[in-house]
Amino acid sequence: MKVLKIPEPTVVRLSLYSRFLNQANDKGMDIISSDEIGVAVGIPSAQVRKDLSYFGEFGIRGVGYRVKDLCEQVDKLLCVNQPWPVVIIGAGHLGKAMATYKGLLDRGFEVVALFDTDSDAIASSASSEEVSDNLPIYPLRELERVVQEKKIKMGIIAVPAESAQSIAEALIQTGVASIINFAPVVLNVPEHVEIRNIDLTVNLEVLSFNLGMRSS
Amino acid sequence: MKVLKIPEPTVVRLSLYSRFLNQANDKGMDIISSDEIGVAVGIPSAQVRKDLSYFGEFGIRGVGYRVKDLCEQVDKLLCVNQPWPVVIIGAGHLGKAMATYKGLLDRGFEVVALFDTDSDAIASSASSEEVSDNLPIYPLRELERVVQEKKIKMGIIAVPAESAQSIAEALIQTGVASIINFAPVVLNVPEHVEIRNIDLTVNLEVLSFNLGMRSS
DNA sequence: AAGTGTGAATCACTTCACAGCC
DNA sequence: GGCTGTGAAGTGATTCACACTT
Known part of the structure; x- marks a missing residue:
C-alpha cells in the first residue's frame, strides 16, 4: 500500500507540525486553522494544507482542524506514536x-x-x-x-x-x-x-x- | 555585484566539494575530474559541473580541474579563506x-x-x-x-x-x-x-x- | 579521446485561486 | 463568512545531451 511519493520537505514540516500540535493539545486547544499552524512554524497556510492533503482529509471545511485528532494523525504518520530505541556510537x-x-x-x-x-x-x-x-x-x-x-x-x-x-x-x-x-x-x-x-x-x-x- | 541567485543546495554542496578538495590538495593531487569529485561526495558529475558553472569556468576542457586552483576558488566563494570568530550560547x-x-x-x-x-x-x-x-x-x-x-x-x-x-x-x-x-x-x-x-x-x-x- | 560548460528538457516543490462544505 | 482541499500554474532544481576545447 504505497500511497505516493511524499516530498522530503513535507516530511520535515510534518515533524514541525507534530511538535507544535502536541504543545497546542497540551494547552487544551480544541480547534486550530492551517493559518495558525503556519504562523507557528513559519510556513504559508497553503503549504500546511497541501502537506496534510497528501495523507487524507483531516480538517473540517469552514472550521479548521480538531487539535487532538490532527495531533494523533500526524504522530501516527511520523510513527512517533510508538517508542523508538536508538543507539549512539x-x-x-x-x-x-x-x-x-x-x-x-x-x-x-x-x-x-x-x-x-x-x-x-x-x-x-x-x-x-x-x-x-x-x-x-x-x-x-x-x-x-x-x-x-x-x-x-x-x-x-x-x-x-x-x-x-x-x-x-x-x-x-x-x-x-x-x-x-x-x-x-x-x-x-x-x-x-x-x-x-x-x-x-x-x-x-x-x-x-x-x-x-x-x-x- | 550580485551575480545571480544561487540555489541553496548548490551552496551546501560547495561546502562538501571544499572539504574534499582540501583533502585532495593535501594529498598532493594535481588534476581532478568532475566525476572524481562527484564520486567522492556522492553526487552526479553533471551536478558538480553545473554548481561550479554558476561562478565561472574553473576547469580545462578535456582535462579536468587543477586541484589547487579549484580549491582556492571554492574556498574563496565560501569565504572560508578567512577565519571566522563565533560565539556559542x-x-x-x-x-x-x-x-x-x-x-x-x-x-x-x-x-x-x-x-x-x-x-x-x-x-x-x-x-x-x-x-x-x-x-x-x-x-x-x-x-x-x-x-x-x-x-x-x-x-x-x-x-x-x-x-x-x-x-x-x-x-x-x-x-x-x-x-x-x-x-x-x-x-x-x-x-x-x-x-x-x-x-x-x-x-x-x-x-x-x-x-x-x-x-x- | 576525454572531460568541461551549458542551454534545453525534465522533474520536484510551492503557490495560487477557487470550488466545496460547514 | 470562513476555512479546507486541490487541480492548475508557476517557480526552482536536477538531469540530459551535446557543442566545445585541449
Whole structure:
C-alpha cells in the first residue's frame, strides 16, 4: 500500500507540525486553522494544507482542524506514536551530550546504549563507566548483541571522521538501516540504508557564503 | 555585484566539494575530474559541473580541474579563506561539545567565547570556569561587549527551547545576523537575519516516517 | 579521446485561486 | 463568512545531451 511519493520537505514540516500540535493539545486547544499552524512554524497556510492533503482529509471545511485528532494523525504518520530505541556510537562530548539530552525522550526516542571503541572511554574508566543513570558505555563488540536484543533500528554516529565509515558498516552489519551521521564525511552505504547527515561545518559555511554574498 | 541567485543546495554542496578538495590538495593531487569529485561526495558529475558553472569556468576542457586552483576558488566563494570568530550560547553538554570540537577550527571557525546565563554554569563554579584551554564561560551580560570587541558575525544557540527565542534576540541586538540554532523551536527573527536550524529530533522523525512507509 | 560548460528538457516543490462544505 | 482541499500554474532544481576545447 504505497500511497505516493511524499516530498522530503513535507516530511520535515510534518515533524514541525507534530511538535507544535502536541504543545497546542497540551494547552487544551480544541480547534486550530492551517493559518495558525503556519504562523507557528513559519510556513504559508497553503503549504500546511497541501502537506496534510497528501495523507487524507483531516480538517473540517469552514472550521479548521480538531487539535487532538490532527495531533494523533500526524504522530501516527511520523510513527512517533510508538517508542523508538536508538543507539549512539561515540562517547565523546557530543555522544554524551545526546545521551543525556531529555528532548529525545520527550519525542519518543530512547537512547538505550552508548558505545565506544574498547580502548578509549571504557578502558580508561575503572570498570563500568556510566554517562548517566543506567546508561553504561559499552565496548563496540557488544553492539551486535544489544542491537539485536533490543530490536534497534536507528543509530547515531558521533565518532571522528576517520572511523565513521567503518562504524556505519558495523551498524548496517547488525541490521540498523536508519542512521544519523554527525561526522564530517560522506558515507557510502547500500541502497536500502538511509543516512541523514548533520554537519555543523557545512551549516556554518552556508552562513559564511551568504555573508560574503551580501557584502559585494 | 550580485551575480545571480544561487540555489541553496548548490551552496551546501560547495561546502562538501571544499572539504574534499582540501583533502585532495593535501594529498598532493594535481588534476581532478568532475566525476572524481562527484564520486567522492556522492553526487552526479553533471551536478558538480553545473554548481561550479554558476561562478565561472574553473576547469580545462578535456582535462579536468587543477586541484589547487579549484580549491582556492571554492574556498574563496565560501569565504572560508578567512577565519571566522563565533560565539556559542549555552554551556551545557552540547555547547561544551562544540566548544572543544577541533573540526571547527580545521575549517576556520574559531569559538572565541562560550556564554551561559549568569546563574547556571558560572555561579556554580568557583570563579572562572573554563571549558578548556583559554576558553572561559562568560555570563550573558558580557555578550554584547565580546561580540563587538571581536567583531563577531556568527552565533550558535545551544540553550533549551524555552530560552532560545530570547537568546536569538539578544544576539541580534548585539549585531550578530547569522545564527545556527540547535534548540527545537522555530525562531522568528527579522528579515535580514539568517537562521539555520539543526534539529536532531526532526531528523530522527524523518527516519521513523520512512521506516513506517516501508513496512506498509 | 576525454572531460568541461551549458542551454534545453525534465522533474520536484510551492503557490495560487477557487470550488466545496460547514 | 470562513476555512479546507486541490487541480492548475508557476517557480526552482536536477538531469540530459551535446557543442566545445585541449
